[in-house]
Amino acid sequence: MEETKVGSKKVRLPNFIEALIPIVVMMGLMLLGFVGKTGYTDAHMPLVVSICVACIIGGLCGHSFSDMLAGMLDRLNATMEAILILCTVGILVASFIMSGTIPAVIYYGLDLLTPRLFLPVGCIMCAIVGLACGSSWTATATIGIAFLGIGAGLGINPAITAGMIISGAYLGDKFSPLSDTTNLAAAVSGTGLFDHVTAMVSTTAPTFVIALILYTILGININTAGYDPQVAAGLQTALASKFNINPLLLIPIIVVIAACVMKLPGLVGIAISVFCGVLFAAIFQGMTNIGDIFKTLHYGITVETGNEIADKLLNRGGMDHQMWTINLILLAVAYGGALERCGCVDALFGGLKNKLHSVGQLVLATLLTSLFCDATMCDQFLGIGVPAPLYSDKYDEMGLARNMLSRTLEDCGTLWAVMFPWTGCGAYQMGVLGVHPFAYFPFAFVNLLNPIYAAITAFLGRNVFWADGAYTNIFGKTTMHKPAGAPEEAHEVAMKNLERLRAEGKAPKVGK
Template identity: 30%
Template structure:
């Protein structure tokens, strides 16, 4: 059947809306109320939509093509997940994470702990251009420090995620920054300058909120911190030597080396250090660590729990969820559900504020429907790009909206690529950390507010002059 002969098969607006309502209702009930692992509810919804689409006239070949097309954008993120599993295990084994923690115990103020990790993760994110890399390196260390200091894991995770996505927004090396500017056809540094208008107030508000939480959260006593720091010192090599993998990773980021080879080299550097530090270690032991993760044996159960993890096995659950979510998203796109809903709201975009709002809502909606940040940028970007041109609105506002509602919101979707990665890497239930990830909420909100205020004011002044 030719493409133009099956257009009538695509879901109409009413049918698309009903499909999304039923989908989100089932997911919400099963995941939130019954506390099921997201894979099973998503597979259930996937099965129902797949068979319904077939009954509606879509051939199995078309359905399978939709699944493949849905999974394809997630292939590189899946490879990154595997590389990060290797990185975390090797950095734990080499003492890199332990060294960061000991340094953190010595220099971090308990009162300013949450704001500090928010800032540090932001700076690291700007440097490496990857929220995932920031979370899987500094994030792991800060989770350990936070545990010892007595901070609840969801709150620490929220601060880490906020900082990492702040860095991702403002880094010229970020893949999402380059993707949004490519779609909107905006100079990268014009985009980053424009991004700062929403990023700075969002960061200041988030910083204030973390400071408030940090001053009211119960913390551990200094004796416990001293004991754990000593245990780390006796069980791991705590020295500048152990920071070499971090330096290598930062140098590769400075050289603009892509994420996959950077993470792989960072892991290989740590493995080389393990071989040098422990010349008698067997190769099969290294392979076991990389596959199953590093398991600390310090004699202190608290430290063992903090310093164990990583490995390819630790990422498989997250990868299975990503595959399920992207497969479901591929069907929604193939059946015309996503495009139908987006296309139907274009008639409401006759002012700058409304256009930015609708672009943002589309990115947010696709994030929750598809779970993939790249599609949440690409689909609204290609759909609304012409509307920005027709309205005479600078495309830099399109790129900013795509970055905030596309990339940032993905961290707040439990079955989204970012949400799954964060949950799997930091071992925190996404429904528990999401309320404390303030920045991914605030940045899109600031973008929408700017759309109805500053952007609309500039637009009216421009129209008056012309």
């Protein structure tokens, strides 16, 4: 058993059984809640118990409690900005509702979209907002909520609408240089940010096209017999009865996009957008009492229109509304930090690398490890950050570019984290959209298909980025491009291995 020293104490990696115990406890308690009908289905208490179990395993392996606590605090510190953004997103949603911005988007959207056009057009619009904002969370919490209302008015299943929203928002998030996961994936892989974004085009763009085709087919085949124009008309009437609706109310959304295009820090951009929402609430909705404004931003808005759909859509937002999700994220990140510090991840996956002998196997292993970390550590940041150091030298050994690693981390680590209701992403989107992840994920075609497409093309030797800048496209042709950024020593190792593999006929030559 491998041993190291922490201070004056010797510590070791847990064995395979020990490493599995905290994960089995977590998954067992979650399944007990969902399947056993205990009356408790949240992830919070299972996470608390699992953190305690992980600390016990760490103690058996020689870690002190202070060392385990330090591991948890390190991870929490790394995610505090995201948690602060989560607080402000709740305020942003409240400000956009009380200003009439979200009601206006719903109102005008019901005039512009039909059941057949709604899904593909909505996906594109969510992607644009996600790209400009650099945040899937902001996209779903603003335009996403609006599209839920439009979809309801058009008679479309909320699970399909939510899946479409998730697809578009996460696509935009992946491609945005402002996104935290995009920057994280590039950083932990040791490659350039725009090298990473370029690499993602090879897998995410095709799946986006496939998704749009599927959404178009769904739209064409939607049973419009359930579409009652009076539902849309009633929703519009309800919105107009409580809000002064006019096109100027769309300006706050433009402010959000402009702030991100100007590359303002996320918190600054959201703060400006909130101010704009409050200003518009005062000008157009007559909300000038400071106490009412603060209460709305803190606790969310309460609207009674007499229309069930409108009331369900509008009674949300506020900083306080986000606390359930924030509590879950704090516990999830602490749990992941405990697992990482006691060595559970290394014990489970450290030996796998020696059994990987092809690009397809390596990509699949990376995808599955990211998925495992998403599902068991409850955090997409760990789904990206944990596998990177495990496999980076293996990518060098196979002569691959580091942006091949970063792309693969995001293909699953970012996109599939939202499918689990006990992860920070899944819990947040479930809270914002009001649809369970197990219901919407089959319709989130970009998220669902992207890692599958990445794995299949890798096994076929396609969509591969090599260390010298060569790229093997989907048709199997290899052309030369600018090499992706990588640590100097790692790049030298990867180049020597690539030359050897080409000489052995195990890697394609440029022009072939």
